[in-house]
Structure formats: structure tokens, C-alpha cells
Amino acid sequence: MTLSIDPEAAWRVPLAPSRDGVVLVEGTRVPLETVVEAFNAGQSAEEIALSYPTLELANLYAVLAYYLRHRGDVDTYVAERRQKADTLRDDIESRFDPLGIRERLLARRPAQQS
Numbered sequence: 001m002t003l004s005i006d007p008e009a010a011w012r013v014p015l016a017p018s019r020d021g022v023v024l025v026e027g028t029r030v031p032l033e034t035v036v037e038a039f040n041a042g043q044s045a046e047e048i049a050l051s052y053p054t055l056e057l058a059n060l061y062a063v064l065a066y067y068l069r070h071r072g073d074v075d076t077y078v079a080e081r082r083q084k085a086d087t088l089r090d091d092i093e094s095r096f097d098p099l100g101i102r103e104r105l106l107a108r109r110p111a112q113q114s
Contacts, residue, residue, distance in 0.1 A: 028054040
């Protein structure tokens with residue numbers, strides 16, 4: 001038997017940008033940076049797939065192969081996403097102090113129940 005390989009299909013990467021510009025694993029809501037960070041933390045593809053059941057293992061391997069082939073570009077993208085997240089968190093925390101939030105919310109509970 002001869003194996004026929006379509007070069008276009010062989011390198012199709014299951015990644016797609018969301019409306020917000022976040023690159024997601026196609027068909028899921030799992031961001032590329034989540035996969036990359038887990039992989040760089042030492043998790044295998046199988047371990048990542050167990051953590052995110054919507055990820056198909058074959059797609060995960062394709063994403064990881066893409067990452068390994070384009071590591072510089074993807075690492076730059078992930079760093080930019082991390083910077084945006086940190087900036088947003090800092091902005092929110094500057095307007096809404098996170099310290100003691102649980103206590104403040106619990107303190108409101110009796111007032112709202114009466």
C-alpha cells in the first residue's frame with residue numbers, strides 16, 4: 001500500500017484567532033499561550049490534553065509541532081499576551097483593591113439578605 005500525503009493537509013495548523021485577536025486552538029476556547037506555557041513547564045502533550053478535555057491529542061501535537069518550528073515568533077506572541085494581561089490586572093487592581101475582597105463581599109451578604 002502506498003501512503004498518499006497531501007502537503008497542504010500535512011502542515012495545516014489547528015489555530016485560529018478569535019474576534020479579540022487571541023489565538024485559540026481551533027474548535028476550543030484554549031489559548032495558544034496556555035498550551036505553550038504548559039509545554040514549557042514540562043507537561044507532555046498527553047498531560048496537557050488531560051487538563052483540557054476539549055483539546056484533541058492530534059491537534060495538540062500539531063500545535064506543539066508548529067510551536068517548535070516557530071518558537072521565536074510564538075514566544076514573542078506569548079510574551080506580548082502576558083504583558084497585556086499583567087497591564088490589565090494592574091489597571092483593575094489599581095481601581096479595585098483586591099486585598100480583603102472576600103471579607104468585603106461577606107460583609108455585604110447580611111445587608112443584601114434582609
